Amino acid sequence: MPETGMCACETVYVDKEKVQAVQDNISPDETLHVLANTFKLLGEPTRLKILLALSIEELCVCDIASLLGITRSAISHQLRLLKNSRLVKFRRAGKMVYYSLDDQHVKHLLRDGLEHLRD
Amino acid sequence: MPETGMCACETVYVDKEKVQAVQDNISPDETLHVLANTFKLLGEPTRLKILLALSIEELCVCDIASLLGITRSAISHQLRLLKNSRLVKFRRAGKMVYYSLDDQHVKHLLRDGLEHLRD
DNA sequence: ATTACATGTGAACATGTGTTCAATCGTTTG
DNA sequence: CAAACGATTGAACACATGTTCACATGTAAT
Known part of the structure; x- marks a missing residue:
């Protein structure tokens, strides 16, 4: 019996809303790469x-x-x-x-x- | 004419005090590695x-x-x-x-x- | 028990990266 | 100008690391 989507897995009736919501709330990839680069420089x-x-x-x-x-x-x-x-x-x-x-x-x-x- | 040590370079009459002072003020290597590891994890x-x-x-x-x-x-x-x-x-x-x-x-x-x- | 499925793990591969050596640049001094 | 010296750069090497593939683990349902 399929639950209402709790996860993005293939076999479940996917409720992609949660994933989409998170997707929309995180910074764009370009920003992330700059930020990651800063942390990487501190990480050695x-x-x-x-x-x-x-x-x-x-x-x-x-x-x-x-x-x-x-x-x-x-x-x-x-x-x-x-x-x-x-x-x-x-x-x-x-x-x-x-x-x-x-x-x-x-x-x-x-x-x-x-x-x-x-x- | 040699200046009073401003740098740790070989040919100058070295005043290692500054370097030593900094050496003493930074955290021990073990702490640094833990901190670096944290930043490294954020750096990808x-x-x-x-x-x-x-x-x-x-x-x-x-x-x-x-x-x-x-x-x-x-x-x-x-x-x-x-x-x-x-x-x-x-x-x-x-x-x-x-x-x-x-x-x-x-x-x-x-x-x-x-x-x-x-x- | 056997199947189904989400997650975890190990090996292998490709890629990225920190260090060193050798050579060069830039500045100062004889 | 030429020598000295601190700093920089490029190539090469060794090494770390992120991803994928195939397989194992654990849990839930039939």
């Missing part, structure tokens, strides 16, 4: 550590490399990604380039993330 | 869409699969990851399993992330 230990370090103090590539114990090149690659997504900004000072967080939103995300761990 | 379009959908309404695997247009199996795999990291919880109802967000922290992270996009 190396980049996360870079961002947390920059949330404390402005640092140059060398500082970060020595901080994380990996190549300056690797840091530079990651900083480029963070730069492209406007998570960090930079400032030239002679031969060196100093990086810092681009806006406060990033700092908030980091803070909220850390708060999430305490429960 | 599929999972992000799952979580956003669940932030609106409790859904079963079939609903989500029909929502995203990918295999039930794929959804199940992703839900397992989200379950293991306590981002979602589930409830059995007969043959079906209904999923929902585990706690409010996830919802907050999603909200903050979306806010971050508006600037």
Whole structure:
């Protein structure tokens, strides 16, 4: 005896209204991809550590490399990604380039993330 | 003429104090990996869409699969990851399993992330 | 018990990605 | 100009990961 659709499964008399309602309430795919990309950038230990370090103090590539114990090149690659997504900004000072967080939103995300761990 | 250390680079008379100070102020590596893992889970379009959908309404695997247009199996795999990291919880109802967000922290992270996009 | 069906799992594949090495760019200094 | 040095870039490699297919599990109904 078929129930009134509770699920989108094939064999049930489907009530697609619920699914459609949710579909309509979530952001468009393009927005989701941008958001996912932001979270993904925060989702790697190396980049996360870079961002947390920059949330404390402005640092140059060398500082970060020595901080994380990996190549300056690797840091530079990651900083480029963070730069492209406007998570960090930079400032030239002679031969060196100093990086810092681009806006406060990033700092908030980091803070909220850390708060999430305490429960 | 060497400046007083402004950077951790090899050739400068290094003042490692700044680097050390930052080193001491960021969370231990274990914490960072847990946090990074949380962000990483949010950092994939599929999972992000799952979580956003669940932030609106409790859904079963079939609903989500029909929502995203990918295999039930794929959804199940992703839900397992989200379950293991306590981002979602589930409830059995007969043959079906209904999923929902585990706690409010996830919802907050999603909200903050979306806010971050508006600037 | 046997069928039906929603969900879960394991293996395999394709794809994405972080790191390193080598070479180059940009700036400063001799 | 040439040398020194910090930063960047590109190619290549190793590795992680998301999806699918086929099969297993668990629950409900006949």
